[in-house]
Amino acid sequence: MSKKTTALPAIDIGISAKDRARIAKGLSHLLADSYTLYLMTHNFHWNVTGPQFNSLHNMFMAQYTEQWNALDPIAERIRALGFPAPGTYKEYVKLASIQEVEGVPSADEMVRHLVVAQETTARTARKLFAVVSEANDQPTADLLTQRLDVHEKTAWMLRSLLAA
Template sequence: MKETAMATKSSPDIGIKEEDLKSINAGLGQALADTFTLYLKTQGYHWNVTGPHFRSLHLMLEEQYNALFLAADDLAERMRALGVEAPGSMAEMLELATLKDHEPASDAMTMVKNLQRDHEAIAAAIRPLSEAADEAGDGATADLYNGRLDFHEETAWMLRAFAS
């Protein structure tokens, strides 16, 4: 996990150790950056998809990027609740993200497979973050992560089904 440059403004007194808060916020920063990166990639594919399945894929990608946009907001607001500033620029997002931010594809199935891979990667990255948050006594962040896991795993499944 990449270290964030976000300084703690004022640590909340909510029963979570300072070192745990720092680790939790670093994980949230990475999850936010990956979510925002995937949001942009999904939106771009939505705009540029062509082919015989255009309409169904165009609509499915719209649903996905709308959900990713809302998820990015939830992750950023959780960081704020835990006392740090959320990344707010493309430079910060790209520094923290583990996903590739730009993968042009002219073929719809390549787009689908790229997105499937990215949803699976985010799910794999979030799973240990959820466990760590839970172990630190931060059930709210663990619950947020578990909701994200459900979304990414289900979306990966739908994309796999579409591509098969």
């Protein structure tokens, strides 16, 4: 009895293999930043203290929940482009632009760290637009636009907490 092996058909979605690879690489960086931001936000949710506890605890929960739900679409877009999505802490540490926070900062410092992390993630998404536009990749452009909207709005809201 012989086994018949059939090769998978090549991906032909109208985006070259080279462009798909460049986009997947950029999305991998966005996924790493997004996961790192998710983890930071969840950590702060668990560990926030002080007079703003209740409002920050609830705000952080809404933020980390939104971020958790954003991870799948990013990873699945990488897969749709024909590449494996990174999925380990080791890979995320190499790919992420966000610095981890050691210890338990004060509530105000948590907010400051999250402003920086939200804006960093927005910059990571924005950097990819040139490649995506050149490749005529509307689904990735749509994903990036949605993520930018969330990160910029969240950074603004967090920054507003620090205003005198």
